[in-house]
Amino acid sequence: MTDTERDLPADGSPWDSIVPRSGEEPPTDRRWGGPGSGPPVPVEDLHYELVGRPEPPPVPNGWYAIAASSDVAAGDVLSTIAVERELVVFRSADGAVGVLDAHCPHLGAHLGGGTVVGSCLRCPYHSWGFDVKGACVEIPYSDARIPARARAGRYPTVEQDGMILFWFHVGGLEPTYDVPLVEECQDPGFSDPYEFRIELVASLQDMAENNVDYTHFRFVHGRASLDASTSQFSTDGPFSTVIERFDDADLTFTRWTWGPGMALLRVPEFMTMHTATTPIDRRHVRLLWNFYFPPSTVALAAEIIDGVVGPHGLLADVPIWRDKVFRERPLLVRGDGPITEFRRWYAQFYEGR
Ligand code: FES
Ligand SMILES: [Fe+2]
Numbered sequence: 339m340t341d342t343e344r345d346l347p348a349d350g351s352p353w354d355s356i357v358p359r360s361g362e363e364p365p366t367d368r369r370w371g372g373p374g375s376g377p378p379v380p381v382e383d384l385h386y387e388l389v390g391r392p393e394p395p396p397v398p399n400g401w402y403a404i405a406a407s408s409d410v411a412a413g414d415v416l417s418t419i420a421v422e423r424e425l426v427v428f429r430s431a432d433g434a435v436g437v438l439d440a441h442c443p444h445l446g447a448h449l450g451g452g453t454v455v456g457s458c459l460r461c462p463y464h465s466w467g468f469d470v471k472g473a474c475v476e477i478p479y480s481d482a483r484i485p486a487r488a489r490a491g492r493y494p495t496v497e498q499d500g501m502i503l504f505w506f507h508v509g510g511l512e513p514t515y516d517v518p519l520v521e522e523c524q525d526p527g528f529s530d531p532y533e534f535r536i537e538l539v540a541s542l543q544d545m546a547e548n549n550v551d552y553t554h555f556r557f558v559h560g561r562a563s564l565d566a567s568t569s570q571f572s573t574d575g576p577f578s579t580v581i582e583r584f585d586d587a588d589l590t591f592t593r594w595t596w597g598p599g600m601a602l603l604r605v606p607e608f609m610t611m612h613t614a615t616t617p618i619d620r621r622h623v624r625l626l627w628n629f630y631f632p633p634s635t636v637a638l639a640a641e642i643i644d645g646v647v648g649p650h651g652l653l654a655d656v657p658i659w660r661d662k663v664f665r666e667r668p669l670l671v672r673g674d675g676p677i678t679e680f681r682r683w684y685a686q687f688y689e690g691r
Pocket of ligand 1 (some may be wrong): 442443447466
């Protein structure tokens with residue numbers, strides 16, 4: 339009999355054969371790791387996918403942040419995943435920014451491994467050069483005419499308020515709106531931005547709906563429920579506005595939402611939050627949020643940011659978003675907040691599918 343055979347139980351189940359050699363108790367929570375996979379994974383660290391869950395909504399059309407301006411210096415190329423696609427962002431020597439599909443139209447190399455030379459991103463494989471609009475402008479080893487189809491998929495790009503934004507439309511249409519500028523970004527009366535970044539397991543629309551889910555403020559964030567009579571939701575084309583009055587803190591939040599990816603939350607005399615929320619795919623989002631403070635509250639910046647993103651703020655929402663499903667037809671009752679109105683407005687970003 340070998341050692342291995344001796345360690346196996348009579349029924350041969352590998353599960354039961356896990357016997358701690360040091361005498362310590364075996365892990366009691368084996369639900370997630372499976373047999374022999376070591377200590378249990380803390381549930382909060384799991385990024386799990388369950389078979390049979392309804393799919394979250396698709397990625398909506400709109401402007402999204404791909405990076406902070408400071409992430410991409412002249413000559414840099416970054417690889418990322420956003421809007422369910424592999425993308426690269428690069429900055430040419432003269433400061434222009436391009437956002438392109440990552441895979442080269444020639445033989446499919448990943449342009450993220452390429453090099454910026456002058457105004458072009460050169461593919462690492464055969465050195466074709468692409469400008470910021472994705473056009474191939476040089477094939478260094480061939481005197482053939484550059485084929486018209488030698489273009490990398492390209493996304494319209496703007497750079498403003500410290501962020502590089504790109505336009506995504508599933509049908510390839512050009513932008514249908516502009517993202518407004520943030521006054522605080524230029525205003526010397528405000529602090530420099532305090533940046534907050536995180537990636538979460540969440541569907542973009544679930545996150546957005548949270549802002550008009552007045553009741554959850556009480557049960558998730560421990561605040562007074564918002565009274566619909568002191569709060570309002572209004573829309574203007576691709577923009578919507580929520581005004582929420584928190585009597586318990588004597589604060590009024592005004593949140594402008596500019597399409598599905600960008601928003602500005604202003605609390606007068608207190609703080610301004612410029613938020614970019616970018617879908618990585620249908621189930622994951624990347625946040626790039628900038629906080630601006632007036633002189634009266636800048637000393638409290640860390641405390642205020644913790645209130646917004648800490649255990650009583652964003653972090654309280656995180657497990658809800660991670661675990662919930664998106665209900666196409668939610669069962670709403672009086673007091674739920676203007677979720678139906680919000681969805682009617684949001685539906686425009688799924689056009690063209
Ligand atoms: S694969 Fe990019 S140049 Fe050949
Ligand atoms: Fe919330």
